[in-house]
Amino acid sequence: MKVFYSEAHRGHYPPFEIFDGGFRTPYLENPDRMDQILSALRKVKWTKIIQPTDFGLAPITAVHDKKYLDFLASAWTEWLATDPQDPSTLIPATFALRREPAIPKSILGRAGYYMMDLSACIVEGTYQAALSSANCALSAAQAVAEKGERSAFALCRPPGHHAGKDYAGGYCFINNASVAANWLSSKGSVAVLDMDYHAGNGTQDIFYERDDVFTVSIHADPDFEYPNFIGFSDERGRGRGFGFHQNFPLPKGTDDKLYLSTLDRAIDLIRNFNPAYLVVSAGMDIYADDPLGTIKVTTDGIGEIGKRLASLDLPTVVVMEGGYANQALGRNILAFLGELK
Numbered sequence: 001m002k003v004f005y006s007e008a009h010r011g012h013y014p015p016f017e018i019f020d021g022g023f024r025t026p027y028l029e030n031p032d033r034m035d036q037i038l039s040a041l042r043k044v045k046w047t048k049i050i051q052p053t054d055f056g057l058a059p060i061t062a063v064h065d066k067k068y069l070d071f072l073a074s075a076w077t078e079w080l081a082t083d084p085q086d087p088s089t090l091i092p093a094t095f096a097l098r099r100e101p102a103i104p105k106s107i108l109g110r111a112g113y114y115m116m117d118l119s120a121c122i123v124e125g126t127y128q129a130a131l132s133s134a135n136c137a138l139s140a141a142q143a144v145a146e147k148g149e150r151s152a153f154a155l156c157r158p159p160g161h162h163a164g165k166d167y168a169g170g171y172c173f174i175n176n177a178s179v180a181a182n183w184l185s186s187k188g189s190v191a192v193l194d195m196d197y198h199a200g201n202g203t204q205d206i207f208y209e210r211d212d213v214f215t216v217s218i219h220a221d222p223d224f225e226y227p228n229f230i231g232f233s234d235e236r237g238r239g240r241g242f243g244f245h246q247n248f249p250l251p252k253g254t255d256d257k258l259y260l261s262t263l264d265r266a267i268d269l270i271r272n273f274n275p276a277y278l279v280v281s282a283g284m285d286i287y288a289d290d291p292l293g294t295i296k297v298t299t300d301g302i303g304e305i306g307k308r309l310a311s312l313d314l315p316t317v318v319v320m321e322g323g324y325a326n327q328a329l330g331r332n333i334l335a336f337l338g339e340l341k
């Protein structure tokens with residue numbers, strides 16, 4: 001299986017994030033995650049780790065607002081130019097109002113406008129890391145669409161599924177899975193299955209009014225979990241996109257049995273849609289020991305998810321999302337990809 005991976009992610013390593021209550025904590029979405037996965041992938045014979053192709057900005061601006069990308073591109077230099085008291089990372093403390101907000105000129109004003117929370121911290125290498133991450137997803141999409149691969153793995157960092165058309169959040173800046181799905185959609189219909197522990201709000205937003213990309217997300221109930229304001233089961237799409245999105249919110253403590261029976265419902269919907277391609281937002285934070293998660297899926301359960309997705313028998317692009325139990329990431333990814341190779 002081809003694995004697309006870029007070293008550029010190392011330039012994106014914010015010194016901290018802010019948890020609930022204002023608690024400053026080391027950035028959980030860290031480079032060690034990739035090292036753990038890479039070392040596992042290098043131990044097996046069936047993987048081939050390849051650098052991504054540069055697709056340029058066009059397939060990214062096909063999904064994201066250009067002004068938002070301009071913000072990401074210049075945010076770090078603009079931030080330093082303000083001579084901040086603590087320059088270690090760009091993170092705003094004021095956010096856009098729930099109305100049609102104006103976009104201010106200042107860097108902190110724009111940061112508040114383009115960010116949904118306090119966990120998409122920007123540092124010097126963030127933009128390059130995000131671009132390379134998107135190129136990993138595009139390269140994996142190209143491998144299955146044009147190079148005859150049955151499946152491919154985009155080892156993306158930073159992750160993408162919380163990023164919307166014009167906003168960053170939840171460690172995400174560019175929505176890698178959406179960029180890949182949109183690129184594939186010119187060749188055939190696409191289903192996106194988001195199995196990250198957190199609702200895939202960015203992907204939901206991006207395709208909400210489209211009927212050519214079917215999106216389904218299985219995640220912790222936003223009633224108690226991040227991102228809180230989206231990901232409920234009655235959100236089904238809008239306009240011609242109505243009926244082309246489905247959320248499956250799950251309770252705390254969800255075990256393999258409940259997860260897999262929910263997955264079967266999602267798979268039925270995908271089979272019914274009958275797509276040409278499948279994109280999987282593969283978050284590993286559903287794992288039992290994840291520090292951010294409350295869902296109790298085991299490594300065997302993750303393998304079984306892979307097996308059931310493989311039964312769809314579709315050209316499949318697997319895109320890395322979250323997963324913060326670093327010492328278990330390697331074996332969980334191997335268990336999953338081993339069924340899809």
Ligand code: SP5
Nearest residue numbers: 019020119159170171226321322
């Ligand atoms: C890609 C991805 O998985 N992003 C997740 C971002 C979640 N950030 C929200 C953090 C909420 C912190 N709650 C702390 C609970 C610790 N027990």
Ligand code: ZN
Nearest residue numbers: 196197198322
């Ligand atoms: Zn997550």
